Amino acid sequence: MVSIKDIARKAGVSISTVSYALNGNPKVTPETSARILAIAKEMNYIPNAAARQLKKQESRIIGAFLTDFTGAFYGDLLQGMKEVLNRKGYDLIVCSGLQSHRLLPERMIDGAIILDSTFSDEELLDYADRGHRLVVLDRELSHPAVNQVLLDNKAGANLAMDYLIETGHRRLYVVSGPSDSFDSRQRMSAVRQTLSRHPELDAVVLEGDFNQGSGEAAGRLILEQWQGPAGVFCLNDEMAIGLFNAVAASDSGIRVGEELSIVGFDNIALTRYIQPRLATIEYSKYRWGAMASEQLLRMIAGEEVEHERIYVSLVESESVQDRR
Template sequence: MVSIKDIAKKAGVSISTVSYALNGNPKVTKETSSRILAVAKELNYMPNAAARSLKKRETKIIGAFLTDFNGAFYGELLQGIKEVLNKKGYDLIVCSGAQSHRMLPERNIDGAIVLDSSFSSEEILQYAELGHKLIVLDRELNHSNVNQVLLDNKAGAALAMEYMIEKGHRKIYVITGPEASFDSMQRLQAVRQAVERHQPLTYTQIQGDFNKSAGEEAAERIIREYTEPVAVFCLNDEMAIGLYNAVKESEYRIGTHIHIIGFDNIELTQYTEPRLATIDYSKRKWGALASEQLLKLIADEEINHERIYVTLVKGDSVHSV
């Protein structure tokens, strides 16, 4: 039977380095770790089941890795995650930033839910290859230890675009999220497809950052360039709120001169005047389903990838032209 000593000898490294690499410890560089994993695969290395069971440490803690915690969106998502985990006897720890990734290789958690662009897909697959169980909310990956619970971003963006087009809008601004955001890229792809289907239709893309200040900055440009009624698709509601704030300080009126639709249907949009048109889905359900899928994955139950569906909230911020 092949041992870690055999791997160390063939790879030209120490036994401890092999052990670190096989357990995904960040002490080993990615290059060295990849070489050791390749040697282990070449030698058909299989961990000793008895030794592995002795080392296995069940923490009853799940990690949720988020890019940040700003905005109303994350509260509902985390509440959905927490409710399911607590019912099953698990606790939740919320993490952010590259240094927190060590929670996985150090086995401080039993599994992870990832909505965090600081994780590369290669890193996630490396952890999965080492046996870690992961749910991804922000990318498409195929591995037996990774399950996808994704928002139907394309359908939501298509609903938003079709709604504005039905209202007669042919000049549309689109305020995007961060360049690395999977959700933003998916929504933008659907925008471009809608534009292709409805020629002649022009759209102007403005780089945003999924926060209110990005919406306010975009509003300055839209107001400066204004010559006729325009529609604005904000790829999340936080930016739409920022746009509202800025437009209300100008001579223009929402729903008359500047027509706005958002995405997420956060609670604050219920108090906008006029009521913001947006794309709705259950953030709590998304988090709950992610937890359910992860617990099934940990229990080695057979599961399929899941999708969270969306609906249109028409509101009063988009009128016919």
């Protein structure tokens, strides 16, 4: 690999002169700078990003860490992050997996946005103790170097459950998410609080995994146990669509929006293309990502930040039958 020492030797100048020229420093005359840049191009010189980063103590890169990339959830979230960062001269890299955690201690990025259950709280707090700036979307952590931008999961779950109860449903199913998901745990906490206030309800919790396959499995189980009209709250839209598909593919004669009501969570684009359209909990995934980036950049700049919350609303639709 060509180094600045090789360029200096060919140009007949010092290494510092080459460094000044490559970095646009006015200490080098325009003529000398142009000659050095031409030689660098001729020799196919590639700057050493790691060395430059070490010198400047910044990479102008932010990492977004995700548990995985499956489903239709992440597009708007990442777009919100990217647009805010790009406007401020930063780039975004998206990571998943344990090996990607090395980017933080090796300081290959200037800060991180975390939506990744493979990070333990202890690991993140250790990074924060070392001065890394973090924004978490999937947990509550108390540390000056950690900011929280959290979805109002409990409010969303309350809206979904109240919608089914207020429309006259007395037999309810809830399809949960993975146990290591902060969002799932928060939503289930609200579900249990609602059920404790309504002991007259016949409620069953089915285990899910935030994917369509687990929704389909829940749908088949509901059909096997069918005892009459029921309402279902799926803790995300992917599972709700899977459940919808399982019912539609069966020969039970049961129809969504008539005998069976379904509410999801996330308002992903696919919900607009099923009939009847899915009732769901809506929020701006774009705004969530944009807010995370805004908060992180303010922390990097040394500004004070407060924790933020992304608010939700109910999208009523024909997938819920009014049984009153």
